[in-house]
Amino acid sequence: MRHYEVTFIVDPVLSGDEVKSTAEHIQNELRQAGAELVAVDELGLRQLAYPINKRSSGIYYCIEFKCESAAWLGKFELNMTRNERLLRYLTVKLDKYGVKYNDDKRNGRIGKRKVETTSGTSEEGGDLAPAVVNLDA
Amino acid sequence: MAASREDVKFLSNPKIGLRRKKYCRFRKFGIKYIDYKDAEFLLQFINEQGKILPRRITGNSLKYQRRMATAVKRARHLAMLPFVGDLLK
Numbered sequence: 001m002r003h004y005e006v007t008f009i010v011d012p013v014l015s016g017d018e019v020k021s022t023a024e025h026i027q028n029e030l031r032q033a034g035a036e037l038v039a040v041d042e043l044g045l046r047q048l049a050y051p052i053n054k055r056s057s058g059i060y061y062c063i064e065f066k067c068e069s070a071a072w073l074g075k076f077e078l079n080m081t082r083n084e085r086l087l088r089y090l091t092v093k094l095d096k097y098g099v100k101y102n103d104d105k106r107n108g109r110i111g112k113r114k115v116e117t118t119s120g121t122s123e124e125g126g127d128l129a130p131a132v133v134n135l136d137a
Numbered sequence: 138m139a140a141s142r143e144d145v146k147f148l149s150n151p152k153i154g155l156r157r158k159k160y161c162r163f164r165k166f167g168i169k170y171i172d173y174k175d176a177e178f179l180l181q182f183i184n185e186q187g188k189i190l191p192r193r194i195t196g197n198s199l200k201y202q203r204r205m206a207t208a209v210k211r212a213r214h215l216a217m218l219p220f221v222g223d224l225l226k
Contacts, residue, residue, distance in 0.1 A: 007174065007215055043174070048216035058216070062174065090215055097169035105172075 001066045003038070003099045004073070006030075008080065008089035009058035012045060022085045023061050029079065033072040035065040039106060052087045064094070064102055159196030163205075171204050173211035176218055180225070183209060187222035 008026070010019050023040070030037060043060035052058070073091065080089045094102070104110045162168070172178070182190050182197075182205050189209050192202045212218040219225070 009215065046217075049176075049213075049219040049222075050216055052216055060215075088215055090211060092173070092211065095170070101170040101172060 001068060002070060003064065003066045003094040004035075004070065004091060005062060005064045005094055005098070005102070006080075006089060006091045007060065007062045009048075009052070009060055009087040011053075011085050011087055012055060012057050012059055014085060018085070019059055022083070026061075026080075026083075027063065029076060030063065030065050033067070033076060034069075035067040038064040038066055039102065040064075048087075055087060058087050161196060161198040161201055163201035164198055168201075171201070171208040173208040173215070174217065176212055179205070179209050179212055179218060183218065183225065185222070185225050187213075187219045187225055 006026075010022050014022070023042075027037060027040065041062040041064075043062060045057055045059050047057050048055065077089070077091060080086060092098075101110065163171070182195055184190055189206050192199070195202065195205075197205060209218060213220050
């Protein structure tokens with residue numbers, strides 16, 4: 001089984017339903033080609049680092065899938081290119097570390113350190129606040 | 138009494154001219170995969186104009202410098218990082 005990941009940017013001018021249907025359409029296309037979807041991640045509306053097709057923002061989607069044979073990928077990418085609702089797309093083959101990284105990320109095992117530090121600081125803040133209150137009292 | 142040579146030796150901090158040794162953070166912290174979607178992380182490896190910093194400065198091992206460069210280029214394609222920037226940091 002090979003793991004792949006396709007990230008694409010949907011035109012932000014479209015309505016919410018149209019954006020969803022575009023993403024659905026791509027997912028259906030993948031399923032029909034015989035791919036097994038591992039995860040669909042909606043990264044949401046983001047500011048682009050530079051304008052593409054005169055748009056300064058876009059809705060990011062990331063789909064991870066696995067399949068035995070990827071002979072159809074060329075055709076799939078051609079369809080992506082022809083899809084006028086998309087600003088950009090990128091298909092990437094994941095190595096075993098990439099698969100593990102994505103899995104860990106989904107289960108919240110990555111970025112935990114960050115979360116811990118932020119929660120830690122907030123807890124410290126929480127601890128500090130009553131201390132201050134006590135001092136005042 | 139005149140100070141002997143050994144006393145004089147420690148008048149200045151002997152560590153002052155030494156540079157801290159650079160290391161590859163991917164090897165040190167066991168990071169095996171560099172995510173091209175994590176633009177904030179990749180920002181550490183580009184300069185203010187959005188150029189990829191050389192190994193000489195980042196201290197990365199060759200393997201991870203290559204992977205990092207690929208990740209930056211992918212992020213640029215997806216407009217998560219700019220191709221050219223001004224005052225990125």
